[in-house]
Amino acid sequence: MLDAYIPVLLFVLVAIGFAIFTLMVSSLVQSSRYNRVKLEPYECGIEPVTDARDRYSVRYYLIAMLFVIFDVETVFMFPWAVIMDELALFGLIEMLVFLFILVLGYVYAWRKGALEWA
């Protein structure tokens, strides 16, 4: 079964080999004279003014948290969806209760102002 992967293996080897080969060749032919302009991050365009790493507003994290929670809860819906007809009304009610609890959490987050910006 593994022999099916042999072409892939060959391809990978060739790719890596090619990369290494080109690098070596270019390092042989390139000229190694530098000047200030060459060393700048951008040779054209606007001069960078501040540090690229900037701190995000805490709101992003809040939203991220809320998303993670409400997103993952869907994981409970897939099994239900699969055998929905089997569970019938009982399953439906169960799922509604489940969603109701989620909505409560949502309401809480909303009232707490977790969803507004600034």
Add this chain to the structure above:
Amino acid sequence: MMEITPAHYTILSAALFSVGLIGVLVRRNIIIIFMAIELMLNAVNINLVAYANEVENLVGQVFVVFVIAVAAAEAAVGLGIILALFRNKETVNIDEMNVMRS
């Protein structure tokens, strides 16, 4: 012609678990440590799914679903805690969390 047996999964999960373990022990950034812990949990998930496949019942997969959900909840709570901490300490470096000791 080689068969992927549960043993392989076990080894994989063990390896993943160890990676997580090492991560917890050596990293300094709390967020990354927490990611390492998530790795450990996922190792558990691999185990469960593989065994569920082996013993031919779905309990393992149900277990996995709950683990995932709980992991998500923990992630959210953890993020909140770390934020609160960052507000006070302006750092997420774990070596600076030793106000309380001995």
Add this chain to the structure above:
Amino acid sequence: MPAGFSALDFYYILPELLLTGGAMVVLLLAVLTPRNDNLLLGVSLGTLVASVLSVSLFSGLDVTAARGLLAVDSFAAFFKFIVLLSAGLTMLMSAPYLRVEGLKAGEYYFLILCATLGMMFMASGVDLITLFIGLETMAVSFYILAGFLKPNPRSNEAAVKYFLLGAFSLGVLLYGMSLVYGATGTTSLQGIAVALSGQSPSMVIVLAVVLIGAGMGFKIAAVPFHMWAPDVYEGAPTPVTAFLSVGSKAASFAMLLRIFVEALPAVAADWSALFWVLAVLTMTLGNIAALTQSNLKRMLAYSSIAHAGYLLIGVVVGTERGVASMLVYLGVYLFMQLGAFAIVVAMRRSDVVGDELKDLGGLFRRSPAAAFMMLLFMLSLGGIPPTAGFMGKVWLFGAAVDAGFVWLAVIAVANSAVSLYYYLRVVVFMWMHEDAQPGSPLVFGPAMTVALGIAILGTVVFGIYPQLLFEQAQAAAGTLEGFSATVALR
């Protein structure tokens, strides 16, 4: 309704349902109405009372509900009473604390209710999944509660430590559980016991036992998995610390008993040895480390570690009597520990933090009542007759001797002799030391008074007349399966 389910199942989880509903109501009140602490406290306590009543509906029952995910038996009932009572006392002592610290009561009570809910599932779950969910419900609530003093760096640190180490130990625990599942193909405790009976335990199971033991050992703060406890106990808000050291410990012991006694009797010899070592380490290190603590909460943290050590004796013994004595001890421990913490909470005033040992200086002269209550709790924790603590110890050590663990009993007695030193040290501070800077006088509001009253009552009554507690505990221990195998293996 799908096969295996019936309306009865919902009747059986009535206490948990009530708790959930109450929690949601509290949460909504917190955001939809103007802040009204007393209302929130009332609703929360009402929920607890309703839950207690509904638990007592099932007294004497011994069935499994929801396709064998939950057990409704005296064992679960006993622990549900313990956690509900400790939650109630915690809320009562929290009321003044929240006022002093200016904390949001709504979220606080909500989280305590959630934690209680989780504990109740830990007490009644007979399936690894149920137990795991209960554990996490409790743990996540506690992560937040530990960091509830947002502007306080110590509290943040406590939260982070508890969170990271808790998640870590959860990973270990889950890995053990997954191994068990792999080896037995089921997560139901009974199923596991059946699958393992007969065959000689494989190395995988032993590994699983160690991993699960470590995970549970973390929750009950057993040496060497205890190291989070002192820091977290010190940093967390005091009532939370109290709840953590009583409720969480009790529930974790319930889960531990369920898993090891019900599911793993086949390897009883192995885990009995494991817990023998754990017990000795825990009580000794806990006591010795407590000797030189200067912070009251930290000292109590170590003392609670030591008490976990005593409690482990019951697990080691593993017989019905062992477990019964454990339950007795937990019931007694609930009152004395919460009482002691209640005093510490009362020490917290607008101008005094009051969790340092020296803050107790000359307390006897400033507030004799508080000093005498603390004296009572300290004597009880130290196991001096005729307090309840003494009863618990007699019963527990007796069980150890009875099952032939004489050395364990001797070590335990020696340990409680050592422990007396630091308990009486507190007394010395209250009686014989210069007054600490007085700050505003101690006042016991109605809620705090009730809490202390209950704690005192329990400590005294169960010291003078422990019969009731003993009967309950024996009944509860009786409904835990798997003893026969355990005893057979010894």
Add this chain to the structure above:
Amino acid sequence: MDFIWLIPLLPGVGAAINGLLGIRYFSKVLAARIACATMGAALLLSLVAFLELLGLEHREHVVTLAHWIPPIPLETASGIGAFEVPWAFRLDPLSGMMILIVTGIGFLIHLYSTAYMDHEPRGGYVRFFCYLNLFCFFMLTLVLGSTFLVMFVGWEGVGLCSYLLIGFWYHKQSASDAGKKAFIVNRIGDFGFVLGVFLVFYTFGTVDFREVAEAASHMPVEVAGFGVVSAICLLLFVGAVGKSAQIPLYVWLPDAMEGPTPVSALIHAATMVTAGVYMVGRNAVLFEHAPMVMTVVATVGALTALMAATIGLVQTDIKKVLAYSTVSQLGYMFLATGVGAFAAGAFHLMTHAFFKALLFLGSGSVIHAMDEEQDMKKMGGLKYYMGTTFITMFIGAIAIAGVPPFSGFFSKDEILYRTFLSNKWLWGLAVVTAGMTAFYMFRLIFMTFFGDYRGPGWKHEEHGGHAEEHGHTWHGPHESPRLMTVPLMVLAVGAFAAGFVGVPAALGGGNAIEHFLEPSFVATSASHAGEAEHAVAHLSHGAELALMAFSVLVGLAGISLAYHLYVRRRGQADRLAANWSVAHRVLLNKYYVDEAYGATAIDGTMASARGLWTVDRRVVDGAVNGAGWLTRALSWVSHVLDKYVVDGLVNLVGWICQEGSYLFRRVQTGLIQNYAVATLFGVFAFITMYLVARYVGV
């Protein structure tokens, strides 16, 4: 007499009232009244109970209040037994005598304290009486308890109270240290006691004294071997050693003198420290079945008596002298119990309670008069200032010196006699101790009350109330207020007369107390054992009288020696100057004695040389000096032992715990990852444990 449970309860109530309300609201007077009233009531009740007890023919009455520990099935030597303990109190001759002592002397000391503690601030004053009552509550519980566990309640309780009272003046570092020391030492003892009780239950399936005695009386006497009964007795004796300050655990008692003097009198002389003796007597039947342990008890007792006495010889702190004397007398009691003379031990316990309480209260009165001065070198001639105290203390001293017909004589002589019958060596030690006791007691009396005043001067009252302007000024030694002297007088009467309840047959008495106490020391089933025990070899009355005379002579010798050294040579030179030879002798004495004095403290060998030189120089003085030197050398040695060996051991225990604690604290680095590592370490350790267990097969 089902009311006996009230006897302990009353002081308890007093303590509760004073503790909860008094600290805040009560005036000194009110608090003191409450305390004294409760004690007085308890005293009356005890008297009634005692009289009723005399009425009973089987001399025992047990009152069961309620169930305490419900039956717990516990494995015992004889199958599963039910570990069941009721709240039961037992009144029998022994406990009857004890409650009289505790309540009686307790009451007197309460009265005394009202005056003695008067210049405490109100809070401390109330606190003091709260503790004192609490102590009496626990002590009475200990005495009346009908089972080991009820006794243990009192046992721990009195420990706590003495701990609190030793450190009563908490601002004194020495005081709190002393408290800590007492605490650690007593823990060691209690550990033995608890184990002993465990073993008792395991062996006999009960913890009721009477039932244990019954069961034990049917067991063979472990003449040769060291059986379970011996083990029990040894463990119990460890407890007794801790509580009653015997070798090697006696170190805490002298330090305990940091507490207020009434406390020293009540707790550390009359009652608590005798609890060990009481407990041993309580289990007389057990001990009689363990002859080896009896020997141990007797030896420890005798050695303690001697050692403490020698130390007492050189102390100059008046309370320290009394403290060591207490240790020594306790040694006597253990010696008595050790040779099987339980009644004699209890008898001495009673008389000792009287005269030692008297002496302590007297010393308290002196200290009071001397404005908190405790050094006898700075006293002297006080008899001119405080007559009552002097006379009463003098009576106490005579009593303890064993001069007939004072109480000490009868009890001590009974012990010596019984010891002589069983072991001549121990008798020798005891007699030597008796001599030393007489010596240092009268040394105390003479240094304090005789000679001329050596204390600090004081301003006389020529110009009126000027003194008052700067608060408390001292107007020189003065007799103490009535409230302090009256208890002294009462106790003095007791110290004189208490002995007559035990006049030995040889002096035509019936030795009433021995026959009275007998029922407490024998198992009822084998009560004829009483006669059996009486059948032990008797000496002819003539020989007994000879022994008596000898011990009395030894006592007198001690007194005269003290007189010789501390009175004759002092301050009489001018009157004796006329007769130069006498004056010469006085001078020589002064010379040599002081030499021996200084030298021994510094360098034993030099002193011995001088001592020998003196012996051949002048026989009389030589004897005197030799005696002086020998005793002092002994005391010096035992001092060193006390300081470096015993103390060292005690401190070692504490040290180990402390260091261990610091070690664990260093592990707690506060770094999360170290904690995680610890967890992992645990996991790996346990897995290794299993691998080893499995494949090595341990």
